[in-house]
Amino acid sequence: MDSEAEHEYTAFVTHHASAMWRTAYLLCGDRRRAEDATQEALLRLYRRWPKLYRKGGIVAYARKVVVSATLDGLRRRSSSELVGGDTYFTAEADPTDHVGRAERRLLITQALAELPERQRACVVLRYFDDLSVDETADVLGCRPGTVKSQTMRALDKLRLHPALADFDLAELGG
Amino acid sequence: MTNQLKDLMTEAVDAQAPYVPDVETLVRTGRKQVRRRRAATAIATAAAVAVIAGATTIAVGTIDRSGKLPVAPAVTPTTRVTAPELSAPPGGSTGLCTTADGSPSDGWLWPKVVLYTQDTFGMSMVRRSPEGSTPDADVFCTTEWGNGAKHSVVPGGAKNGIVLRKGAAEGRGAQPGSSVTSVFGTVPRGTPPHVTVETADGYVGVAKVKDGYFVYRRVEHSPWPGPVPHAIVRFKYAGKAEYIAASR
Numbered sequence: 001m002d003s004e005a006e007h008e009y010t011a012f013v014t015h016h017a018s019a020m021w022r023t024a025y026l027l028c029g030d031r032r033r034a035e036d037a038t039q040e041a042l043l044r045l046y047r048r049w050p051k052l053y054r055k056g057g058i059v060a061y062a063r064k065v066v067v068s069a070t071l072d073g074l075r076r077r078s079s080s081e082l083v084g085g086d087t088y089f090t091a092e093a094d095p096t097d098h099v100g101r102a103e104r105r106l107l108i109t110q111a112l113a114e115l116p117e118r119q120r121a122c123v124v125l126r127y128f129d130d131l132s133v134d135e136t137a138d139v140l141g142c143r144p145g146t147v148k149s150q151t152m153r154a155l156d157k158l159r160l161h162p163a164l165a166d167f168d169l170a171e172l173g174g
Numbered sequence: 175m176t177n178q179l180k181d182l183m184t185e186a187v188d189a190q191a192p193y194v195p196d197v198e199t200l201v202r203t204g205r206k207q208v209r210r211r212r213a214a215t216a217i218a219t220a221a222a223v224a225v226i227a228g229a230t231t232i233a234v235g236t237i238d239r240s241g242k243l244p245v246a247p248a249v250t251p252t253t254r255v256t257a258p259e260l261s262a263p264p265g266g267s268t269g270l271c272t273t274a275d276g277s278p279s280d281g282w283l284w285p286k287v288v289l290y291t292q293d294t295f296g297m298s299m300v301r302r303s304p305e306g307s308t309p310d311a312d313v314f315c316t317t318e319w320g321n322g323a324k325h326s327v328v329p330g331g332a333k334n335g336i337v338l339r340k341g342a343a344e345g346r347g348a349q350p351g352s353s354v355t356s357v358f359g360t361v362p363r364g365t366p367p368h369v370t371v372e373t374a375d376g377y378v379g380v381a382k383v384k385d386g387y388f389v390y391r392r393v394e395h396s397p398w399p400g401p402v403p404h405a406i407v408r409f410k411y412a413g414k415a416e417y418i419a420a421s422r
Binding site for chain 1: 182184190201211
């Protein structure tokens with residue numbers, strides 16, 4: 001890779017690595033695993049950078065790779081392990097935070113953790129990364145119809161999740 | 175619901191300390207990986223080229239490109255004839271061609287090959303006469319390793335529609351007491367039949383068929399030199415029963 005392309009790669013990492021990590025974190029619920037997946041994705045990106053740099057579509061490819069690396073990482077773990085386990089999103093709870101905010105985080109993340117990985121990926125990509133159905137299908141390597149059905153099932157489960165059933169959703173967003 | 179979902183997820187992620195990648199380490203590791211992959215690719219490519227080159231050498235080695243005239247044996251339809259000693263170099267190859275009636279031919283030099291079949295010991299082929307395509311003019315040829323061509327036996331002529339030839343199986347992988355049986359013949363023009371050949375060992379194989387000819391080749395347990403084993407040729411047309419077209 002020549003120095004100009006490498007400079008562009010460095011700029012991309014500086015600006016996009018955090019967003020990639022955030023997506024990975026929501027998919028796996030573990031900070032260290034999200035970092036590993038992001039790093040693996042960035043290295044894959046480095047290897048293909050000259051071609052991607054010429055052809056474009058770097059951000060889409062990066063998102064696809066980070067999702068794939070995260071889900072692969074999850075599959076390599078024991079199949080009986082609950083995503084994130086007992087420490088899912090709780091390890092870094094801020095003791096000074098308002099109790100209600102900490103609880104909300106806990107509840108939504110527990111609910112996410114109980115979704116099958118494909119449904120969780122659909123929710124994260126559609127409603128956190130704001131991707132369209134087609135873009136989500138491209139990232140996950142499936143048909144748009146599958147994304148729609150998986151998302152619907154995921155939302156149904158979230159609505160019926162006991163942790164969220166009693167939650168006053170109207171107070172969110174503040 | 176979906177906006178609230180986004181808020182919840184954003185809130186959960188924002189609670190984490192931001193991720194700051196070590197760009198220098200990433201670039202250094204990326205360079206190393208690229209170098210390693212390039213080296214692995216180069217090694218794999220070199221190995222593949224070596225294998226292909228080796229295979230090509232073996233295959234090409236069975237074809238005589240020396241420009242020497244082939245030595246065609248004098249044959250009669252009913253007797254086995256010992257061919258004159260061939261002057262092929264050790265490890266090289268030579269070609270023996272006869273017409274359908276067993277007459278020797280210099281067809282080995284004709285450039286047009288109608289069809290051929292091959293194994294590790296050589297090739298059996300039909301070569302087209304420059305004069306034009308007629309079953310009487312085209313020739314049936316076999317290549318043989320120079321080392322094994324000293325006592326070639328070419329049974330004379332076509333009998334019951336089959337040109338049957340026995341040759342030495344020499345070279346890498348040759349088993350003691352084995353030889354190569356080549357079976358040639360003609361098929362009716364038009365829609366070609368499915369042609370099978372049953373050799374003396376009871377094995378039934380499928381012959382190659384093209385442009386009015388069939389050719390078949392099999393390594394048999396039959397000592398070389400020795401009597402020419404028999405063969406049965408069967409034709410099968412679509413929708414019709416298989417029948418014996420020729421036997422010898």
